[in-house]
Amino acid sequence: MTIAKFQGGDTVTMTSSEIAELTGKLHAHVIRDIRAMLEALKDDPVLDHVREDKDARGYTENFHLNRELTETLITGYSIPLRHKVIRRLHDLEEQAARPMTQAEITAANANHLVAVERQQREQQVALERIERRVEDLSQTVVWDHCPQNCQSLTRVKETMLKRHGLSGAVVDYVLRVWPSQPNPAGMVRNGHEEALGSQYLVWSKHHVTAAFHRFVSESTMVTATQATHPYFEGRFRLVQKAQS
Structure with missing residues (x-):
């Protein structure tokens, strides 16, 4: 996983997809839990640390939560699941505390390139779908x-x-x-x-x-x-x- 940091800071974040993987929950259900949490927090300044990734169609692809929000989210989860997530948070913080090696930088750049290419493919598919829709309507x-x-x-x-x-x-x-x-x-x-x-x-x-x-x-x-x-x-x- 690429460690995501917010612009202007060094806050380690965890994605909703990784939380889903660690807890064995469906990603859609984790996203549902995150939305419920954000709704409950409303105007809390901590929400400034939430980042949402969307795909070419505008659907939520991932949420990025800092440590405070991640721990808030998993409060209602079972003790074993909370332990898995918190242990992973510790690992991420240890990784962020040391400089990235050249191999890690190369891997991060490769992951970014893959993400960009995937987004471009999704945009192309969405465009082709719209074009087919227009053609179908014309007939x-x-x-x-x-x-x-x-x-x-x-x-x-x-x-x-x-x-x-x-x-x-x-x-x-x-x-x-x-x-x-x-x-x-x-x-x-x-x-x-x-x-x-x-x-x-x-x-x-x-x-x-x-x-x-x-x-x-x-x-x-x-x-x-x-x-x-x-x-x-x-x-x-x-x-x-x-x-x-």
Whole structure:
């Protein structure tokens, strides 16, 4: 692991992915725990020492926590897990206290190069995905009226609010941003005179139901009505999960 230091200081940090590896927890669950901790701390100055890495799509790739925040995070973990993390913190501090050898500098530079190349690949994949999306939309069928087996964005939002308590922002994310988003079934011409011939997207009811069932099943309940999802930033309202 490369020892991360904040600019202008020499604070040793531990990443959320390494905490997950040491404790045997899913990285998504560690990120969930970190978000809950940050929310509880709110305006505490210690939050100035948090660094968040995001990938090309804007999703959290890693959190970097200093010793104080790392120890705060693992307070609720079992004694053996806390011991593993604290021992690793001691190792990192010992490494940071001595100058890096030439071999370590070379390894750190190599790791940085690999990270940059991976980020570039992710950006290229994201760009290609957008280009395919644009091409697919250009070939989308256009109807004069919405088919009975399809739903507009407005109707999907109404359905998912009633079924799962999901907000419009979450519905927009699932339909337009989520990697497993359902493809639109087609477009419908807006018949209102003031619409000036505009069109709107519609989705197959079957595909929408399947997509949201998967999204809800992948979500983790934090409270009775608040949940998190590995790909969605922050918490969101989710109810009636058992009926999904």
